[in-house]
Amino acid sequence: MKHLIFAAGLLGATTALAEAPELTVYTYDSFVSDWGPGPQVEAAFEATCGCDLKLVGIEDGAALLARVRLEGDRTDADLVLGLDTNLMKAARDTGLFAPHAVSAEYALPVNWSDDIFVPYDWGYFAFVHSAEITPPANFRALAESDTTIVIQDPRSSTPGLGLLMWVKAAYGDEAPVIWEGLADNIVTVTKGWSEAYGLFLEGEADMVLSYTTSPAYHLIAEDDASKAAAAFDEGHYMQVEVAAKLASSDQAELADQFLAFMVSDAFQEIIPTTNWMYPAITPASGLPDGFETLITPATSLLFSPEDAAALRDLALDEWLTALSR
Template sequence: MRARIHSNGHLIGIAAVALLASGCSLVSSENDGEPEATDKTVTLVAHESFALPDELVAAFEKESGYTLEISKLEDAGALTNQLVLTKDDPVGDVVFGVDNSFATRAVDEGVFASYAPKLPAGAGKFELEGDDDDALTPIDNGNVCVNVDDAWFRKQGIPAPTSLADLTEPAYKDLFVIPGASTSSPGLAFLLATIEEYGDEWPTYWEDLVANGAKVVKGWSDAYFTDFTFSGGDRPIVVSYDSSPAFTLNKAGTKSTTSALLDNCFEQVEYAGVLRGDEDHETNVAGAEAVIDWLLSPEVQAALAPSMYVFPVADGVELPAEWATFAKRPQGTEQVAPADIASERKAWLEEWTEIISR
């Protein structure tokens, strides 16, 4: 998700200890019992911002009998590229973090084995359209939105932008930073949002953005934690998430210093999948399925918001109290059909690359 914001680790630890003390089950009964001796390690491949409390990982290992190794690559875009390049000799057994902007590429390349776990209530609406072979399981969701540093704009006495169109205006020259669409899932999500908003005129919009000094960087972490003014950078407009303002609270926790523009967001869903391998490079399928069951468990779904600043796919999960006020969700989002993304992604990215390289 994306690279993702990490915060409130001490709160996670407290919550996780409480869960352990209650004896809650973290994996489904389908995976009860000890795994085979030769398959006691399962490797989860994820993007760089995957984070769950150590206590939840320890509980999974104790109950399942597996040792969980977590291998982090970069953003979900780079992660997907790596999965495709290594599909015959996978870099792990199970993956988390492939999102709906890149998912069709990995599915079409045959990266995943089929697995259809029992989904919690509400998760079904996040399944990948056209995934008839059950290659991917939805785990979390969020919306990629333009974020603005309201405190910076107030200090400068400049009205903050309120729309995509505003970002091409001279008042916002050299103020916008965007993660790259070819290397970053939030970056691609933002590109897709502009394609949906402007249709065939999207290249003109991007030409105007570039002419107005928009800066394109490799990934979301670079944009948010290096260039965004909240983090000490010099650009007060950034592509991030609808949940990000819940991270940028003042010391009293009563006000956010940033806000998300909610009119042109792109819904992002992150998935998990069992890596297929081949007869010479078999993966730990049983272990991979146990990990996916664990990611869908009530305990992990409850930990997603405070640890990775994403929304769970399960209904009825209690979110951090401040989210009701500061993690406002859009009433509607820009939508591009997965089939269209699959057929047009390469051409769109080639044209986008040409525009930002001029």
């Protein structure tokens, strides 16, 4: 009889699991890592949705859009999480994404209103370095110095593309000259952020392209105050990261539920100490101790999605030309 009861219970559990709807979210590798937001987000959402949340890591942010473009309407993704304002126009133009109905009061430095893309965090790009060195104060000084840097490829990485926009926003038509000067400083160009940051931590370069918030990780998670972000006097380029649902999704209601969850305290309070970015909506608990030590850029730089899309090819050509010489 005990065996029959056990078998019946096992069958019931298997049936319930099979009936649980699955929501597939394409995101970047660091999001789904053991130390990233993914595990906590998955547990918190599944506790409320009665579903199976499947987070699929696909390199870095820019690679996400390339993957979805390639798969088209045949994609397994219900949602994409990890695009940013520099990719929004290109993503919208694919026609693959559907409108949302999320309403929220965002704590972003810019006004936000978009019918397809929902922001979940934001930050400023910066070069992170050892606190023992005095970093260059701007891109010109960096180019004139012997300081070595690791950066990410703008064709596969949102930080890499953000760097192109940063230089373009700060220097406009002089951007090619800046890149010519920086070419000798670049040790290597990686596909994504994780690889670049790892090389920096291994001592392969003096600085790495990352975020003003990156030192908070070392301070809070490791009790290590040895890392800092260089404050550049021409300003810092912003990144607003966004998510959007696919029009081809057969779990549209569940995708809407996730987007609404994404702008709730349950999700937003996870972001600062896992993704190490500023939350799009300040949770009731506020920001963790340690974030007050971070630099605050004197000038915020940001192109509109339309302007970023219009400038991307030109900025990429300038970068490729400088690095090929």
